[in-house]
Amino acid sequence: xxxxxxxxxxxxxxxxxxxxxxxxxxxxxxxxxxxxxxxxxxxxxxxxxxxxxxxxxxxxxxxxxxxxxxxxxxxxxxxxxxxxxxxxxxxxxxxxxxxxxxxxxxxxxxxxxxxxxxxxxxxxxxxxxxxxxxxxxxxxxxxxxxxxxxxxxxxxxxxxxxxxxxxxxxxxxxxxxxxxxxxxxxxxxxxxxxxxxxxxxxxxxxxxxxxxxxxxxxxxxxxxxxxxxxxxxxxxxxxxxxxxxxxxxxxxxxxxxxxxxxxxxxxxxxxxxxxxxxxxxxxxxxxxxxxxxxxxxxxxxxxxxxxxxxxxxxxxxxxxxxxxxxxx
Numbered sequence: 543x544x545x546x547x548x549x550x551x552x553x554x555x556x557x558x559x560x561x562x563x564x565x566x567x568x569x570x571x572x573x574x575x576x577x578x579x580x581x582x583x584x585x586x587x588x589x590x591x592x593x594x595x596x597x598x599x600x601x602x603x604x605x606x607x608x609x610x611x612x613x614x615x616x617x618x619x620x621x622x623x624x625x626x627x628x629x630x631x632x633x634x635x636x637x638x639x640x641x642x643x644x645x646x647x648x649x650x651x652x653x654x655x656x657x658x659x660x661x662x663x664x665x666x667x668x669x670x671x672x673x674x675x676x677x678x679x680x681x682x683x684x685x686x687x688x689x690x691x692x693x694x695x696x697x698x699x700x701x702x703x704x705x706x707x708x709x710x711x712x713x714x715x716x717x718x719x720x721x722x723x724x725x726x727x728x729x730x731x732x733x734x735x736x737x738x739x740x741x742x743x744x745x746x747x748x749x750x751x752x753x754x755x756x757x758x759x760x761x762x763x764x765x766x767x768x769x770x771x772x773x774x775x776x777x778x779x780x781x782x783x784x785x786x787x788x789x790x791x792x793x794x795x796x797x798x799x800x801x802x803x804x805x806x807x808x809x810x811x812x813x814x815x816x817x818x819x820x821x822x823x824x825x826x827x828x829x830x831x832x833x834x835x836x837x838x839x840x841x842x843x844x845x846x847x848x849x850x851x852x853x854x855x856x857x858x859x860x861x862x863x864x865x866x867x868x869x870x
Contacts, residue, residue, distance in 0.1 A: 556642055556836065560603045564635070567607035568650050571614055578615035583627050586612055590634055595795035597830030599638055606635050617658070625662035629655045629671050630756065636674040640681060643838040652678040665702050666712045669695040670756050673719050685727035692720045707748055708755035714743035715757040718767040725774035733771050740764045762792035769805045778812035785809070790829060800830025804840050811843050820847055820856035827863050834864050 576582050586609045593602040613631045617624030632655035639648035652675040659671035672695030679688035696716035704710045721736035744764045751758045765788055772781035785806050790799040803826035810819035823844065827834045834840055844864055847857050 556600045556603050560600060561642075561644065564603055564606055564639075565647055567610060568647060571611045572607050574612045574615050575608055576612065578612040578619070580616060580621055580624075580627075583609075583612050583616045587627060587631060587634070590631070594634060594638060595797050597796045597800060597832040599642060599832045599836055602634075602638050603642075606631075606638070610635065623662070623664075625658045626664050626667045629659040629662060629667045632658065633670050633674045636678060640677050641832070642836045645678070645681060648678050648681070665698050666708060666756060669699045669712050669716050671695075673716065676719060676723055680723065680726055685723065689720070689723040689727050689729070692716060692723050696720055707751065708757075710743070710747055711751060711755055711757045711759045714740055714747060714759040714764070717743055718759070718764055721771050722767055722774065725771040728775075730775050733775060737764070737768050737771050740767065758794070760792070762788060763798075766793075766798070766802055766805065769802075769809065773805065773809045773812055776812070778809040781809035782806065782813070790825075796830040797833065800826040800833035802826075803829065804833050804837070807840075807843065811846075816847055816851040816854045817856060819843065820851075820854060820860050823847075824856055824860050824863065827860070831863075834860075 586605070590602055590605050590609050593599075593605065610628075610631050613624070613628040617628045632651045635651040636648050636655060639645075639651060652671070655671040655674050656668075659667040662668075672691050676688040676692045679685070679691065696713065696719075699709060699713045699716055702709045704713055717736050717740035721733050721740055724733035724736055741761070741764050744759050744761050747759060765784060768784040769781045769788070772778070772784055785802070788802055790802060793799045793802060803822045807819045807822035807826065810816075810822055823834055823840070826840075834844065841864070844860060847854070848861050851857055852861075
């Protein structure tokens, strides 16, 4: 009974049967429902990424078994870059599973992303997989290991000479990730050093990124990471200052726009400002409901707002939006 109440309180929108189907696919792959050509795999992967970017995690989880199955068949046929696409599928699965708190499954997908990226020999694919693995390690509380994993990947990308826009953007992204990991590990000096270097790297990138590259990094993108670095270091005032000029129109996907507001909500909550935190979470919900409903750390703030500040402006609307039900 308590478990059922917790699920209701969490507002989990991904049906259990879809999660079970994905878990099963990680054990026994389903047969691809379409020819596993490069075009089909690329198209399905792009569709899956679009679902993630829009915050539609239920549809993404439903699609992932077939995306992964097709990518495996494509790679098994020895198609060029097949392992790059396969690693990218597992990267995406890892990001989605982490958002909904499926830690065991996300560790499986992160390990597979790492293995297939190494098989591909692509420094960009290896960096993307290291980022995914780092996310999992952070969620396991292994912040320093996550830090080392992403630092090594950043060095691997830097060793390419950064001669292409995709390599340069990947390097900038890895610097952002390294800064955030260092902050989560409590290493203030290196976190700030890395985010400054990320800002420099982002400033050198083309104004209009090429389509198809795995990471799109802009100055606003790095500024949002700076917000995360500061609240991770326990400095919400600096986080809010870093985010003072950021606005949703600077981010191209609902997921990133939602993340902007959830990160600001974390800072407001650390400042002891429940009303501002509630309004930031409502703004996040308007852009990407899954950022509120699916992420355990954000649900925890909603739970605490409902328990401690039920009369504060915005809290009732937030509770109604996410379907919060007390577990006590």
